[in-house]
Amino acid sequence: METKEKGSYKAHVLVLPFPAQGHITPMLQFCKRLVSRGVKTTLVNSIYVSKSIHVDDLNSSINVEAISDGFDEGGWAQAESPEAYLTKFCAVGSRDLANLVKKLDDAGRPVDALVYDGFLPWALDVSKEFGLVGAVFFTQSCAVNNIYYHVHKGLLSLPLSDSTVSIPGLPPLEPWETPSFVYIYGSYPGFYHMVVNQFSNIDKADLVLFNNFYELEKETVDWMAKLWRVKTIGPTLPSMYLDKRLEDDRGYDINLFKPKSAMCMNWLNEKPRGSVVYVSFGSMAEIDAEQMEEVAWGLKESMFYFLWVVRASEEAKLPEKFTDDVSERGLIVTWSPQLEVLAHESVGCFVTHSGFNSVLEAISLGVPLVTMAQWTDQGTNAKYVEDVWGMGVRTRQDEKGIVRRRVLELCIREVMEGQKGKEIKENAIKWKNLAKEAVDEGGSSDKNIDEFVAELIRP
Template sequence: MANKQAHIVMVPLPAQGHAKPLLKLAYKVASHGIKVTFVDTGSLHKKPVVTKPHKLHQQHTNVGFVSVSVGLEVFGDQSKEETKMAKRAQAENVMDAIKNMKDYSEISCVVADATMGWILSEVAEMLSIQTVSFFPLSIGSSALVCHIEKLTEAGTIDTNGNMVKSDEVISLSADIPPWKATEISWIDPRNAETQKSYFEMSKVFQKAAESVDLIVCNSSLEFEPAACDLIPGCLTVGPLIERDDVLRASGAAGSFWLEDTSCLDWLDTKPPGSVIYVAFGSAANLYQHEFDELALGLESSGRPFLWVVRSDITSGAPPEYPVGFLERVADLGKIVEWAPQENVLAHPSVACFLTHCGWNSSMESISRGVPLLCWPSFSDQFHNASYISDIWKVGLKLNKDESGIISRHEINIRIELLLSDDSLKINAANLKKKAQESVLPGGSSFKNFEKFINFLRY
């Protein structure tokens, strides 16, 4: 039997791609009469992740925000005792900030991104409350992380997370795309220290999956039935996207950066199914020569394009466009620094999405029936691209040439192949229908979300 109003604390990893789906979940939970305190934990990147109340906040007074600096030194090169002390201090900072809120009420549950699993264990120990681990990745990628210990024991990967035999692959199921040695989510061949941090974070993810009271994932049973079998009890409540009516009225919750909505007016001037949408998320980078090839590939396609170009997209530096490019494409393309992506993907003028294949972007595109061109660069993006091209067959991968470059010629060819392939469009439309049905009454994600709400209330 439910007592007073449940008070849930949600803690994301400080990165746009992790905070966005958890904030969407926060609003969805709050709409069922549950109080939610969303913790803004800062940013891993140059742009701040500042949690600003969205338009939806006016409708959901049950959502409150608190900002706490939660550094990631807990994944640094420290002794076990120093790490333990850092984790406890961070958890105490979070709890102190929440308790100092004017409308503070007793916390009944903490929901945290799985990569912030140490928050769950520390808070649970301090308050003796229930904990929920939120998986922001696909079930397949999450399952790989959850198998780290078994893969290490089997001698498949070493203690640094590298494949022992680089020419082999990891296969968890015949119905899930396998992982090559270079495509494992924590691998970063360019930076050993970054890989070490990613691998340590992945092990925290695994531990959170084993110790929490419940696991919730931004995916759907219809998308990944085989992967769901690998994490028993995981509640798939996705895709976490806005309904069309909410999208038109308020936009999508979860973006913490300033969106250039002028691109929507620009899309209004274009014919249906004509525009190539290009965006690489908040963290993926291109080398300058890759940026040049992409620019010239879009130009040579002769098709209208909407291109999201972050100021730091070329390996952290402002990009330099090919000479004369901006003048030549002035009537063909629209370039913005950040776009209201869900609104863009829902626009009838968009024909396809050239993407880094982050899980959020993949879910948003699939849920709108938009075919994808895949340009993954790190983490789970390679596995997502394999789902898109090999399992769901709603997109195509861009292939590197013998020099390791995705050329303007390849970009042009793949755009034409994708837009002329009716089977990809049909598959995308069918997957869109499955995505919509899963979150409607009677759907698998709808039923799982009801289970989640009941867990939070009682």
């Protein structure tokens, strides 16, 4: 159906993230880039997420719709297992997504393309049913997804042997440097099938989009480009932290947790340049009590100022009276405005779980890293941080799988004031500049987004 409204924009794109903070955030930012190019975008969340999110100041040009994942009252947590969640989401979500496409068409807002999260491959089948351009969006690194692809195709046999893992486009990897679902064979079977099944129908996708920039993983991108039409379109950070071309784009706008923004920023404003260690393990990682205690005392014994994000669900694991004991040097909050924190001049390094969003934010803002990988893709990301990008150090676990306080303390000291820290800081600035260049006008990611938009414009 063609209406006057259709003539006011170049194309209409549905964007469907997996319903988790680390997936919604980059895909929402991609929406903003599309809107700035005259493309109408509709972000599709699950009903449960739509009821749960904190919306700060969402760009009014981005439409928001909701479909059911089959668990409208509790989302992922309501399902009895990951397998049950994914199975029901596929059945219910496919139906609701198809109905949404029909509804928008009937309302005079026909859809031209569907950009869907790699964790939801069934969405491609819906796009093909309606003759839409179907583009898969990966929120994890090219390297990690290259490993999963090789597992899916049977090119990397599991369980792994003790020998070095060799995969085209990647440096040699020790088995423990692969994603945990690969290295620890049989762990989290629901998650394992989710990440491997991303490639079940990828050959039918019109485009394969990655939330990174070409220069960051060019060897892997070049190898993947032999298989699919790959485009790097990141880093998907708010524009004011990178190219500054979208003046109203200062935040992620949607949060599943409410940040303690004023408290964090006021505290940071009182600290000297480069003096603060920022610590966060993301929105999903659960740290056991023994590890939490080791982190706590490692931070205290480092003698640096620290800002530590401990989610409300994790606070009980802190050592007794620890918050009071460190009140002169440390601030502990349940959630932070992470981009604002990382961009603050008082922050000298970031102790992170190595989730790809956090790593990409640190790269884009030039913040050196101390990595404490927990599971999933994080061990591979940490490998790249230390050995490929040279902008941080990895902590090492003991035989119990615990990073001890002395190990963490020494890693923080190395980055903050050690000889190796100087080189790390230089590399961090280098990657920051390359990230900015990628999204600047004419940069690699900027061109790729323009090419994506050009393909959507129908005569």
